[in-house]
Amino acid sequence: MTHGIRTDTHTSHLSGGRTWRDTAGHYALLPLRIFLGVTFIYAGLDKLTDSSFLKAGGAGSIGDTMNSVRGSAAIPALVDLALKSPVGFGYAIALGELAVGIGTLLGVLGRLAALGGALISLSLWLTVSWASTPYYYGNDLAYLMAWLPLVLAGAPYLSVDAAWRARRRQRAAGYR
Secondary structure, rough: OOOOOOOOOOOHHHOOOOOOOHHHOOOOOHHHHHHHHHHHHHHHHHHOOOOOOOOOOOOOOOOHHHHHHHOOOOOOOHHHHHHHHHHHHHHHHHHHOOOOOHHHHOOHHHHHHHHHHHHHHHHHHHHOOOOOOOOOHHHHHHHHHHHHHHHHHHOOOOOOOHHHHHHHHHOOEEEE
């Protein structure tokens, strides 16, 4: 027998919208996306504007950094590859961080941008911060783990990707 009293606790059907919990869950990755996007834009710009970083040698240079971590890297071959052209590698990392940051912040090819961020973090963890003891002192591993939810979810809202999806749906439905 049925009765007129609802026993469920989900109330979004009453307001026609989402509950606070639904909304919070929907936007849960947005703070992470903003943090990683801004951080990687800052990191890329910091490298590009640091006159000592983009040099093959000297204090604070990419070349000096790579030489100092070569003996403790998990994969020294990655360091050797970077040392073939340290300035070119420095530009590649800086521009990669900038592209990843912009893509993540704006939600342009969000999963691809997050994958790029994860790969940058992975390469830095396996080279620069590998020798950090205990391991959790090295921030590159934490960044790698932070990128993974965005690799899986992409930028499904408040993003260029979401606008593109909405436009494709409208076209598929016959709207122009």
